[in-house]
Amino acid sequence: MFKQDxxxxxxxxxxxxxxxLAAAVKKRxxxxxxxxxDSGIEVNTVYTPLDIADMDYERDLGLPGEYPYTRGVQxxxxxxxxxxxxxxxxxxxxxxTNQRFRYLLEQGQTxxxxxxxxxxxxxxDSDHPMARGEIxxxxxxxxSLQDMETLFDQIPLGKVSTSMTINAPAGILLAMYIxxxxxxxxxxxxxxxxxxxxxxxxxxxxxxxxxxPEPSMRLITNIFxxxxxxxxNWNTISISGYHIRxxxxxxxxxxxxxxxxxxxxxxxAIKAGLxxxxxxxxxSFFFNAHLNFLEEIAKFRAARRVWAKIMKxxxxxxxxxxxxxxxxxxxxxxxxxxxxxxxNIMRTAFEALAAVLGxxxxxxTNSYDEALALPSDxxxxxxxxxxxxxxxxxxxxxxxxxxGGSYYIESLTNQLEAKAWExxxxxxxxxxxxxxxxxxxxxxxxxxxxxQLAIDNKKKTVIGVNxxxxxxxxxxxNLLKVDLSVGERQIAxxxxxxxxxxxxxxxxxxxxVREAAQSDANMMPVFIDAVKEYVTLGEICGVLRDVFGEYxxxxxx
Numbered sequence: 203m204f205k206q207d208x209x210x211x212x213x214x215x216x217x218x219x220x221x222x223l224a225a226a227v228k229k230r231x232x233x234x235x236x237x238x239x240d241s242g243i244e245v246n247t248v249y250t251p252l253d254i255a256d257m258d259y260e261r262d263l264g265l266p267g268e269y270p271y272t273r274g275v276q277x278x279x280x281x282x283x284x285x286x287x288x289x290x291x292x293x294x295x296x297x298x299t300n301q302r303f304r305y306l307l308e309q310g311q312t313x314x315x316x317x318x319x320x321x322x323x324x325x326x327d328s329d330h331p332m333a334r335g336e337i338x339x340x341x342x343x344x345x346s347l348q349d350m351e352t353l354f355d356q357i358p359l360g361k362v363s364t365s366m367t368i369n370a371p372a373g374i375l376l377a378m379y380i381x382x383x384x385x386x387x388x389x390x391x392x393x394x395x396x397x398x399x400x401x402x403x404x405x406x407x408x409x410x411x412x413x414x415p416e417p418s419m420r421l422i423t424n425i426f427x428x429x430x431x432x433x434x435n436w437n438t439i440s441i442s443g444y445h446i447r448x449x450x451x452x453x454x455x456x457x458x459x460x461x462x463x464x465x466x467x468x469x470x471a472i473k474a475g476l477x478x479x480x481x482x483x484x485x486s487f488f489f490n491a492h493l494n495f496l497e498e499i500a501k502f503r504a505a506r507r508v509w510a511k512i513m514k515x516x517x518x519x520x521x522x523x524x525x526x527x528x529x530x531x532x533x534x535x536x537x538x539x540x541x542x543x544x545x546n547i548m549r550t551a552f553e554a555l556a557a558v559l560g561x562x563x564x565x566x567t568n569s570y571d572e573a574l575a576l577p578s579d580x581x582x583x584x585x586x587x588x589x590x591x592x593x594x595x596x597x598x599x600x601x602x603x604x605x606g607g608s609y610y611i612e613s614l615t616n617q618l619e620a621k622a623w624e625x626x627x628x629x630x631x632x633x634x635x636x637x638x639x640x641x642x643x644x645x646x647x648x649x650x651x652x653x654q655l656a657i658d659n660k661k662k663t664v665i666g667v668n669x670x671x672x673x674x675x676x677x678x679x680n681l682l683k684v685d686l687s688v689g690e691r692q693i694a695x696x697x698x699x700x701x702x703x704x705x706x707x708x709x710x711x712x713x714x715v716r717e718a719a720q721s722d723a724n725m726m727p728v729f730i731d732a733v734k735e736y737v738t739l740g741e742i743c744g745v746l747r748d749v750f751g752e753y754x755x756x757x758x759x
Contacts, residue, residue, distance in 0.1 A: 203259050204251045212250055223247060239497040240653070241454040243617050249609035257612060262507070266602045270510040272503050272615065273603040274561040275526040280599035284312075286564040287589045288365055290532065292317030292341035293576050294688045296352035299342040303357060305579060309586055313363040314395075315566060316353070317341035318375075323410040325371045325743025328692040337689035340576075341367075345696050346738045350378040351385070360388030364395035365440070365530065365564070370412040372399040373425050374742050377729035380433065396437035396486055396530070399425060402463040402635050405753065406642045407446035412743060415636050417750040421725060422467060423474040426481040428726035437486040439467060440530060446642070447490035448536045450650020453501040454618050458625030459635075459642050460487060461508055465626070466635040468517055478517045482524025489562075491553040492534045498553070499605060500614035502529070502560025507615070508622055530564035531557035538573040542666035543678055546570035551588050558592055559605055565589055575681040696738070703736045711737050712745055719749040 237245040246253070257263070264270060267277035276282065289311055291302045303314055318341040321333035327345045328337045337343050344350060354364075360383060368375045376397050383393055401418040404411040411418070422439065429438045443451075443460030451459060464485065471481055489505070491498055509527035513519040533553035538546045547570045554567045567585040569577030577585070593599055605611045625645075632638040656662035663669045711732040718728045732742055 203257050204255060209252060209255055212252055216250060216252065239453070239614070240492065240494045241452040241497060241618065241621060243454075243497070243614065243621070249613055251609060253609050253613040254616065257616065262616075263606065263612075269514065269522065269525055270507040271526055272507045273606050275506065275528055275563070277602075279561060279602040280558070280593070281602065284593045284599060285558065285562055285589075286313040286363060286530075287311050287586060287593075288313035288315040288363075288530065288564050288566055289582055289586055290315040290317050290367065290566045291582070292319075293682070294338040294342065294684050295692060296342055296344065296349040298338075298688075300353055300355050300357070302579075302582075303353075306582070306586065307357070307362075309583060310590060311586055313365065313564065314357070315365040316367065318366070318368055319343045320410065322375075322739060323368065323370065325374075325412050325739060325746075327696060327738050327740030328689065329696050330740055334689075337692050338684055343688070343692045344375065344378070344739065345692070346699055346736050347378050347381055347733045348695070348699055348736060350375075350382050354379075354382055354386075358388070359383040359386055360392040362394075365398075366395070367398045369398050369401050369404050369410060370418065371739055371743055372397045373421050373726055374729050374733065374739055376425065376436075377726065377733045380730060381734050390433045391435065393433055394435050396440045397425070398442060398488065399439040400442045400463065400488075402466055402639070403442045403445055403460075405639045405755075406459065406463075407449035407451070407646055409755070411753045413746060413750045414753045415639075417719075417746070418753075419467075419470045419636070420474075423471045423476070424724045424726055426467075426471050426484075427474070427476060428724055429484065430476070430480050432726075434484075436484065437528075438481065438484045440486050440488040441467065442488040444488045444490045444532055446646060447492065447534070449646050450653060451646045452649050453492065453494065453497050454621035455625060455642075455645060455649060456490060457501060457505045457508060457618060457622040458629070459646075460489070461505065461512060461622065462626050462629040462635040462638070462642075464509065465512060465516070468513075469634065472517070478513070478519045479521040479524050482513060482517075482519050483521060483526075485524075486563075487527055487529035489529050489531050489557075490534050491531050491557040491560075491562075493537050493549060493553060495552055495556050496611065497614060497618070498556040499560045500611055500618055502531075502557070502562065503603075503611070503615045504618040504622060505529075506561070508619055508626075528563045530566070531560075531562040532566040533557070533568045535568055535572060538568060538570070539664060539667055540573040541675065542672060543570050543573060545665055546573070547584060547588070550585060551592070554588055555592055555598070558598060559603075561603065571678055571681055574678060576684065578680050578682045580680060699736060700738075707735045708737050708741070711735055712741060715742055715745045716749060719746060 263272050266274040289306050292299045319338050320336045322344045326333045328343050426438050429436045441464045443456040447456045506527045510525040513525045533550045550567050567588050569581035569585045571581045629638040660668050714728050
């Protein structure tokens with residue numbers, strides 16, 4: 203990017219400037235002996251062309267919408283259309299979450315994002331003993347098609363994009379969504395949205411798995427194949443770094459572990475006989491926007507570049523759409539504090555701005571009260587308005603990649619990419635992401651420990667927690683409380699459904715599910731047939747547990 207004689211002059215100038223810097227530091231010592239990013243990259247006092255002397259503009263940056271997509275996946279990015287504003291919502295019964303969805307759409311939200319309760323996430327109906335005490339607590343309870351019909355009542359599924367945070371039973375929830383949409387009069391080809399469907403990350407950093415890795419990977423590739431033919435505009439997976447970041451990994455690890463998981467899914471699909479360009483354009487990603495503002499911006503840019511190289515050079519994808527890393531971002535839930543919760547509004551705003559400057563396609567902003575409870579109507583509205591202020595009021599969306607060319611941002615992007623490749627090569631050497639689950643768990647545990655240690659030692663400041671505390675804090679008002687009778691009402695509704703449906707048909711359909719699971723058949727058609735007759739999520743998952751067994755976590759330290 204720079205001529206050698208220019209670099210020589212800058213180097214000479216910097217050498218003489220270093221003496222001035224040393225004198226200034228002697229007079230006014232710096233706040234820290236060494237400044238570091240959260241990924242352990244040392245931060246210099248100042249950056250110059252010398253820090254990006256090896257960069258080649260066309261090779262490393264290019265223009266937006268062109269390989270390697272460092273500057274964004276569309277030529278004009280937000281000048282054409284802002285990101286999808288997609289607040290994550292779900293609690294209580296399907297009726298209550300439907301009301302929240304409709305409220306958010308009325309307030310200008312442009313896409314839906316559904317949170318499911320823990321029993322739904324691990325494939326238990328609300329009347330199962332394992333569901334006791336958890337029904338409707340961290341998301342909405344979905345037992346059957348009947349709940350799904352209520353969840354999207356008066357919401358035309360052919361005209362809205364929906365993201366569903368569901369992994370182990372993703373195919374069953376997608377089957378319910380398709381059937382509800384068809385009942386509303388929409389064709390499968392008209393549906394837009396995403397299922398998270400990222401099971402490796404559940405083993406590595408979150409925990410809502412059901413089956414062992416091999417059958418789980420089969421179900422995922424079944425969805426790739428089915429959607430490529432039947433639901434072509436559906437994002438079949440959202441390969442998620444968000445949850446492993448929440449578990450404690452660094453920004454560099456978030457890139458590496460997420461993309462290593464992506465490699466495993468592409469490998470599995472190719473081994474199942476799919477062409478990489480058949481499913482590659484429908485792969486999507488999900489990242490965290492954390493507090494280290496400039497490192498986070500560089501993280502998104504580095505991730506796009508690494509994935510473009512993986513798909514083009516490693517897998518030989520020819521369709522440029524397969525090279526693009528499109529991603530949803532959520533601000534960091536783990537950065538929110540119960541102390542002085544209104545400060546969380548600022549944390550979230552900066553994290554959201556980092557996501558936008560990094561080029562996200564979709565964004566959820568956390569609500570300020572989430573360290574205390576599920577968000578209230580008031581707090582989720584402020585979170586949505588935060589996105590709208592960034593999008594409509596402050597001008598950062600009027601130019602693509604406004605920080606491109608910054609010596610620091612480009613240097614940091616390069617260093618994060620280099621660190622990510624080191625991890626990916628290590629995971630490759632271990633046999634890929636599925637075999638490297640223990641390794642990734644250990645790395646995350648260690649990074650989480652170091653981060654917490656820095657907070658405990660006050661090397662890292664958290665306002666209100668280890669610095670600038672208040673002697674007395676007034677308890678927040680208007681926190682959302684989930685009705686304790688939710689579980690009883692949901693169980694009663696399920697009991698009535700099981701009494702009124704055609705149970706002979708249910709038994710026959712469960713037999714078909716079992717036979718399909720024991721063969722090499724694609725499971726999606728039998729899931730759709732089953733949910734149409736109100737076979738429940740728990741009943742289908744029960745058959746899968748019988749056939750495939752359950753995954754047991756290995757404890758690693």
